[in-house]
Amino acid sequence: MSELLQKITDVKVWHIRVPVVSTRSHGIGDIEGGFEVVLLRLTTEGGQEGWGEAACWSVFTGSPEASYYALSRYLRPLILGRMVSEREQIMSTALYTIAHATEAKAALESALLDLEGKILNQPVWALFGQKSQARIPLSVSIANPNFEEDKQLLQKISADGVRLIKLKTGFKSHQFDMMRCEYIRKHHPELSLRVDFNQGLEAEEGVSRTLDLATFEPDFIEQPVRAHDYDTMAEINRKCPVLLLADESVFGPEDAKNAISQDIAGGVSIKVMKSGGINRARKTAQIAAQAGWLCYGGDMHETGLGHLPGVHLIASCPEITLGCEFYHARYYVIKDILSTTFPIDEGHVVVPDSPGLGFSPDIEKIEALSLK
Numbered sequence: 001m002s003e004l005l006q007k008i009t010d011v012k013v014w015h016i017r018v019p020v021v022s023t024r025s026h027g028i029g030d031i032e033g034g035f036e037v038v039l040l041r042l043t044t045e046g047g048q049e050g051w052g053e054a055a056c057w058s059v060f061t062g063s064p065e066a067s068y069y070a071l072s073r074y075l076r077p078l079i080l081g082r083m084v085s086e087r088e089q090i091m092s093t094a095l096y097t098i099a100h101a102t103e104a105k106a107a108l109e110s111a112l113l114d115l116e117g118k119i120l121n122q123p124v125w126a127l128f129g130q131k132s133q134a135r136i137p138l139s140v141s142i143a144n145p146n147f148e149e150d151k152q153l154l155q156k157i158s159a160d161g162v163r164l165i166k167l168k169t170g171f172k173s174h175q176f177d178m179m180r181c182e183y184i185r186k187h188h189p190e191l192s193l194r195v196d197f198n199q200g201l202e203a204e205e206g207v208s209r210t211l212d213l214a215t216f217e218p219d220f221i222e223q224p225v226r227a228h229d230y231d232t233m234a235e236i237n238r239k240c241p242v243l244l245l246a247d248e249s250v251f252g253p254e255d256a257k258n259a260i261s262q263d264i265a266g267g268v269s270i271k272v273m274k275s276g277g278i279n280r281a282r283k284t285a286q287i288a289a290q291a292g293w294l295c296y297g298g299d300m301h302e303t304g305l306g307h308l309p310g311v312h313l314i315a316s317c318p319e320i321t322l323g324c325e326f327y328h329a330r331y332y333v334i335k336d337i338l339s340t341t342f343p344i345d346e347g348h349v350v351v352p353d354s355p356g357l358g359f360s361p362d363i364e365k366i367e368a369l370s371l372k
Helices: 064-079 084-097 102-120 124-128 147-159 174-187 203-214 230-239 253-261 278-290 304-315 363-369
Strands: 008-019 024-026 029-031 034-044 049-055 135-137 139-142 164-168 192-196 220-222 243-246 267-270 294-297 320-324 348-350
Touching: 008 064, 008 363, 024 164, 034 064, 034 102, 049 064, 049 102, 049 304, 064 084, 064 102, 084 102, 102 124, 102 278, 102 304, 124 278, 124 304, 135 304, 135 320, 139 147, 147 174, 164 174, 174 192, 174 203, 203 220, 203 230, 230 243, 243 294, 253 278, 267 278, 278 294, 278 304, 294 304, 304 320
Parallel strands: 139 164, 164 192, 192 220, 220 243, 243 267, 267 294, 294 320
Antiparallel strands: 008 034, 024 029, 034 049, 135 348
16 A cells, blocks of 8 residues: 555656548547547656546547646646545546546546556456456447448458447438448348437437437437437437437536436436546446436547546446447557557457556557647
8 A cells, every 4th residue: 555655756748649540420520530639647756657548529528739738737736746545636626626628637537547556456447346347348330421431341340249339320411321220230130230419410300310210229329419408308218219328418427417307318328538537437327327327338539548447437337238339449540559459359348457457558659649
């Protein structure tokens, strides 16, 4: 325990751009050429390093520039000179030091947990208790506006043992969405289908278009309309015969309580980045599960480093039962930043048992992608 009394003596922040293999479209925007994340490295006086990632999207959680300055300017004074053992106090202060910036706070907590786990020689999931899942079913998103290219991806992931897919909808015509659902049901009966609008529908079309896609009997349909439109979400939830998931409508525990009280869905996508860290994501999942909601392990546009806190979250959180979407590191980025391959086997993410997050990034890869 005395090792946790080590002080943090260095805070290093990078802003990087990660090249990707194709365009991916969503109801609220596209990713073209690459996505940007902010990386954090904390170093102790004993030379131990802890890593975190802030995976940002300006149309969803916030900009990478905001996360960069949240970490490098506003949160840095909370960290330098503090002991690793003060993780909970640091995070409690960080919550109110800067508004929003949930991805930056998630990166900070990740780095602190990585340090703690490495010092105690325990994986991060063990810091929260028992492992509830050793292998997490992986979902891969189908989001290319060129569906011919996605047909090739469908073949590849199916051959790799992936059995869950999430079709991104609402960014082109309704006919395009229906056509892709029909194709997947006809040519890939081995795949379980999920649908995600990412707020892509206007309120007046939300019910009818959601009900049309519900005829394909997906496992769930996610966030058809705008995040703030609880009234339309609740109407769709009453009328839709399949599970409705909230994503952008629910960031953390406070949103979860409000959403449950208004009956806007029957499930929620739990994301470390939008909740502000593993602890707040766990609380969100627990609140949802207590209300009878189902929970899914979502992600932002992340590298393998960004995936890892979510992996440890799900491993230690039995309330999250619908699998995860930590696919970017293997199926979307051209080259991941981890020093080893992100662990996916036969359509499942394998939970690491090594100390801390389990893997660390390659500093040379980071420097090659660095914007600042």
